[in-house]
Amino acid sequence: MELGLVGLGKMGGNMRERIRRAGHTVVGYDRNPDVADVHSLEELVGKLSAPRVVWVMVPAGEPTQSTVDQLAELLEPGDVVVDGGNSRWTDDEKHARELAAKGIGFVDCGVSGGVWGLENGYALMYGGDAEHVARVQPVFDALKPEGDFGSVHAGKVGAGHFAKMVHNGIEYAMMQAYAEGWELLEKVDSVTDVREVFRSWQEGTVIRSWLLDLAVNALDEDEHLDDLRGYAQDSGEGRWTVEAAIDNAVPLPAITASLFARFASRQEDSPQMKMIAALRNQFGGHAVEKK
Numbered sequence: 001m002e003l004g005l006v007g008l009g010k011m012g013g014n015m016r017e018r019i020r021r022a023g024h025t026v027v028g029y030d031r032n033p034d035v036a037d038v039h040s041l042e043e044l045v046g047k048l049s050a051p052r053v054v055w056v057m058v059p060a061g062e063p064t065q066s067t068v069d070q071l072a073e074l075l076e077p078g079d080v081v082v083d084g085g086n087s088r089w090t091d092d093e094k095h096a097r098e099l100a101a102k103g104i105g106f107v108d109c110g111v112s113g114g115v116w117g118l119e120n121g122y123a124l125m126y127g128g129d130a131e132h133v134a135r136v137q138p139v140f141d142a143l144k145p146e147g148d149f150g151s152v153h154a155g156k157v158g159a160g161h162f163a164k165m166v167h168n169g170i171e172y173a174m175m176q177a178y179a180e181g182w183e184l185l186e187k188v189d190s191v192t193d194v195r196e197v198f199r200s201w202q203e204g205t206v207i208r209s210w211l212l213d214l215a216v217n218a219l220d221e222d223e224h225l226d227d228l229r230g231y232a233q234d235s236g237e238g239r240w241t242v243e244a245a246i247d248n249a250v251p252l253p254a255i256t257a258s259l260f261a262r263f264a265s266r267q268e269d270s271p272q273m274k275m276i277a278a279l280r281n282q283f284g285g286h287a288v289e290k291k
Contacts, residue, residue, distance in 0.1 A: 001024050001025070001053070001138045001139070002024070002025045002026075002027070002048050002049060002052070002053070003019060003024060003025070003026050003027070003048075003053050003054075003055055003139055004026075004027050004028075004029070004044045004045065004047070004048050004052060004053065004054035004055065005019075005026050005027070005028045005029070005054075005055050005057065006028075006029050006030075006041065006044070006054065006055070006056045006057065006058060006067055006071075007029075007030060007056060007057035007058040007085070008028050008029075008030035008032070008035045008036065008057075009030070009057070010114075010115055011057060011111065011113075011114070011115075011117065012028070012030070012057035013028075013035060014115070014117055014118035015055075015057065015084075015111075015117065015118075015122070015143060016028050017118055018117070018118050018121075018122075018142060018143055019139060019142045019143065021142075022141075022142035024138065024139065024142060027044050027047045027048060028044075029041060029043070029044045041067070041070050041071065041074060042074060045071075045074045045075060050076060050078065050079065051076075051078040051079050051080070051135070052075060052076075052079040052080070053079070053080045053081075053082065053135055053136055053139070054071055054075065054079070054080075054081050054082070055081075055082040055084050055136075055139070056068065056071075056081065056082065056083050056084065056085060057084050057085055057111075058085055059085060059086075060085050060086045060087045060088065060091070060236065061087075061091075064083060064085055064087050064091065064095075065091070065095075068081060068083070068095050068098070068099070069098075071099075071104075072098060072099055072102055072104065075102075075104050076103075076104075077102065077103025077104065078103065078104075078105075079104050079105070080104065080105035080106070080107060080132050080135050080136060081095070081099055081104060081105070081106050081107070082106075082107045082108075082109055082126075082136055082139075083095065083106070083107075083108050083109065083161075084109045084110075084111050086110075086161070086164070086235060086236070086237060087108065087161055088161065088165075088236075088240055089108070089127075089158035089159070089161040089162040089165065090158070092106070092108040092127065092157050092158040092160075092161055093157055093158050095108075096108075096128070096157040096158075105128070105129065105131070105132035105135070106128060106132065106157060107126055107127065107128035107132050107133055107136055107157075107160070108126065108127045108128065108157060108158060108159075108160040108161045109124055109125065109126040109127075109136075109140075109160045109161075110124070110125040110126070110160045110161050110163055110164020110165070110167065111123070111124060111143075111164070112124075112125075112164065112167060117143075120145060121143065121144050121145030121146060121150060122143045122144060122145070122150075123144070123145070123150050123151070123167075124140055124143060124144055124150065124151040124152070124160075125151075125152055125154045125159075125160045125161075125163040125164050125167070126140065126151070126152070126153055126154065126159075126160040127153070127154050127155050127156055127157050127158055127159030127160035127161070127162075127163075128156070128157050128160075129156075129157075130153075133153055162244075164237070165237045165240050165241050165244070166241055168235070168237040168238060168241065169237065169238055169241030169242070169252070169255040170255065171211070172234075172238045172241075172255055172258040172259060172262075173254040173255045173257075173258045174209070174211055175211060175258070176254075176257070176258035176261055177254075178211060178212065178215055182194065182198065182215070185197060186224065194219075195216070195219040195220070195223050198212065198215055198216050198219060199216050202216060230265055231265050231266055232261075232262045232265045233262070234259065234262050238255070238258070238259040238262070239259060241255055241259075242255065242256050242259055269291075277289070
């Protein structure tokens with residue numbers, strides 16, 4: 001089949017290649033002309049035969065909204081837009097309504113796989129009407145990992161990105177647990193080879209995972225992570241997961257704590273710990289450290 005792909009960054013570029021390897025035609029557009037097949041959205045739409053499918057892989061928020069708005073003016077009834085970025089599920093509902101008013105279908109798709117997806121395949125979680133999903137199914141089949149698993153029609157519009165959001169929230173908590181365990185192992189004198197302890201967990205243990213494999217890769221490159229600053233950004237999906245939990249009265253203590261730990265990583269000198277140190281000094285005479 002033919003596919004228009006908007007956004008050819010780290011993931012979008014590899015996705016284009018994987019889809020082409022499966023025998024499909026991909027016309028890609030990116031603001032960077034060095035990687036683009038065409039030089040405008042108008043040219044991209046013109047290269048595709050109706051009914052068209054256009055997959056959007058640009059940052060969430062305004063970049064996605066702007067792209068959807070432009071496609072709404074360029075596409076025709078019967079075409080389908082797929083948002084494969086990390087949009088919030090509430091934005092999906094809005095985009096679906098806007099496009100439906102023009103007879104254009106909409107599918108949201110959470111994509112996981114990162115830079116490894118080209119060779120390993122991408123885990124896909126998509127939401128939308130069955131008829132629109134069916135139009136995109138050959139592309140889903142090309143992108144997913146080999147085998148019976150790795151993709152799911154999660155439900156109606158918004159379900160794909162909601163599922164991916166929860167996936168990323170779980171990812172936050174898993175990474176935080178590995179990080180806390182690593183720091184404790186590094187701290188004690190009795191453990192003399194933390195990297196090999198992590199490596200030993202890769203087989204036979206209940207905590208083995210791809211994230212653990214990646215942790216070992218990182219330790220192989222820099223055994224004590226001396227070259228890294230202890231700063232971790234968040235993409236927004238961790239926050240949305242916690243907000244959804246509050247809205248639905250679902251307790252998420254591990255995921256919430258892992259998000260707050262990232263906030264703490266951005267403080268060179270924690271204001272909260274200043275107050276705790278001051279209070280300990282006031283009530284117990286505990287020593288404080290001056291700048």
